[in-house]
Amino acid sequence: MTFPAPIDPPARLLMGPGPISAYPSVLRAMSAPLVGQYDPFMTATMNETQSLYRDVFATANDATVLIDGTSRAGIEAAITSLVRPGEKVLVPVFGRFGHLLAEIAERALADVHTIEVEWGQVFTPSAIEEAITRVKPTLLALVQGDTSTTMCQPLEEIGEICRRHGVLFYTDATASLGGNDFEADAWGLDAATAGLQKCLGGPSGSAPLTLSDRAVEVVRSRSRIEAGIREEGDASADDFVRSNYFDLGMVLDYWGPRRLNHHTEATSMLYGARECARVLLLEGRNAVIERHRRIGDAMLAGVRGLGLDVFGDVAHKMTNVVAVEIPDGVAGDAARQAMLTDFGIEIGTSFGPLHGRVWRIGTMGYNARPDAVFSTLAALEHVLRRFGARVPVGGGVDAAAEALT
Numbered sequence: 001m002t003f004p005a006p007i008d009p010p011a012r013l014l015m016g017p018g019p020i021s022a023y024p025s026v027l028r029a030m031s032a033p034l035v036g037q038y039d040p041f042m043t044a045t046m047n048e049t050q051s052l053y054r055d056v057f058a059t060a061n062d063a064t065v066l067i068d069g070t071s072r073a074g075i076e077a078a079i080t081s082l083v084r085p086g087e088k089v090l091v092p093v094f095g096r097f098g099h100l101l102a103e104i105a106e107r108a109l110a111d112v113h114t115i116e117v118e119w120g121q122v123f124t125p126s127a128i129e130e131a132i133t134r135v136k137p138t139l140l141a142l143v144q145g146d147t148s149t150t151m152c153q154p155l156e157e158i159g160e161i162c163r164r165h166g167v168l169f170y171t172d173a174t175a176s177l178g179g180n181d182f183e184a185d186a187w188g189l190d191a192a193t194a195g196l197q198k199c200l201g202g203p204s205g206s207a208p209l210t211l212s213d214r215a216v217e218v219v220r221s222r223s224r225i226e227a228g229i230r231e232e233g234d235a236s237a238d239d240f241v242r243s244n245y246f247d248l249g250m251v252l253d254y255w256g257p258r259r260l261n262h263h264t265e266a267t268s269m270l271y272g273a274r275e276c277a278r279v280l281l282l283e284g285r286n287a288v289i290e291r292h293r294r295i296g297d298a299m300l301a302g303v304r305g306l307g308l309d310v311f312g313d314v315a316h317k318m319t320n321v322v323a324v325e326i327p328d329g330v331a332g333d334a335a336r337q338a339m340l341t342d343f344g345i346e347i348g349t350s351f352g353p354l355h356g357r358v359w360r361i362g363t364m365g366y367n368a369r370p371d372a373v374f375s376t377l378a379a380l381e382h383v384l385r386r387f388g389a390r391v392p393v394g395g396g397v398d399a400a401a402e403a404l405t
């Protein structure tokens with residue numbers, strides 16, 4: 001065996017449902033020198049990052065931090081810290097990630113109830129309220145954008161329903177935050193989590209999280225540190241969060257003014273997460289969402305211009321990803337492979353009921369750009385034809401260009 005060469009990845013344009021190509025400045029930020037855990041620069045950078053993510057989530061929540069780990073670390077921290085064993089959690093499932101929330105809640109020993117709609121659809125507020133009335137959960141756990149179906153669940157009316165029924169409201173906004181409307185406070189969210197590798201334009205490995213004051217009260221009441229100073233006999237074992245790493249009370253004490261040692265904050269990921277939020281807010285939160293909408297619409301017009309059918313209820317499609325039906329007779333996986341090897345462009349396959357039926361094409365973060373749309377559509381046109389589909393010459397790029405004028 002030859003000794004491995006220094007890392008030298010091939011040039012790729014990542015146009016799948018995530019991860020996507022990171023903003024160059026995020027990669028540069030991540031190569032900045034390390035400092036010690038309690039260096040004044042480190043703690044100041046943590047504070048700055050919290051403040052930036054308050055603006056990204058549109059919240060005044062003091063409890064806005066990063067969980068070190070991929071997006072599901074944020075999900076697991078939120079659910080594990082908010083729910084005691086035996087408490088009821090309601091998960092409306094409209095795609096693969098709803099099943100993930102349910103599975104994580106089950107592992108937290110919650111009494112999990114799900115409702116489902118067909119893939120490609122979203123829930124009405126009344127369907128969610130009906131289930132809340134019937135189940136009487138402690139927590140509603142709801143995905144905002146589920147990349148497996150490309151659907152974006154409207155959330156703006158759900159917080160008020162939860163408030164009326166005394167239910168905590170958590171959303172997984174991993175795939176949607178930064179590219180779709182999101183208002184943590186205005187929508188009455190108690191907890192929201194995300195990741196960097198979708199619209200925020202970074203690598204996976206850090207999970208921004210925010211908690212309302214109501215949610216903070218719950219996690220504080222279950223934290224080991226808090227429990228330790230309670231009267232003997234006050235707390236049963238079930239009161240404690242069943243995880244040290246994901247005990248949000250302890251995580252908040254590490255990020256907060258007390259700076260109580262918990263984990264060692266992942267410094268390079270912190271730099272990267274800070275830069276993701278910085279570039280987003282520099283361009284403007286609404287401007288970035290609008291860019292995702294414009295570029296997503298151009299990709300939608302482009303794939304239709306190639307004669308492809310789009311999966312799901314397009315009125316509720318996320319801005320940043322589209323699912324296209326693979327034309328009859330085209331070998332989906334081989335064609336996707338040709339996109340990668342011949343053009344250096346990655347598009348996504350799909351899961352569960354959609355596997356082999358649709359490709360998923362993303363336009364997010366750094367790659368929500370006209371040239372990335374044109375390159376992808378031009379390559380796709382060639383590959384579709386090579387794999388036996390009849391496609392209008394220039395139909396994709398022309399339609400996308402038209403949509404962008």
Ligand SMILES: *Cc1c(COP(=O)(O)O)cnc(C)c1O
Binds near residue numbers: 072173204205
């Ligand atoms: C992509 C995605 C995740 C990814 O989780 P990771 O742990 O970062 O792989 C989680 N939730 C949703 C809704 C996603 O789209």
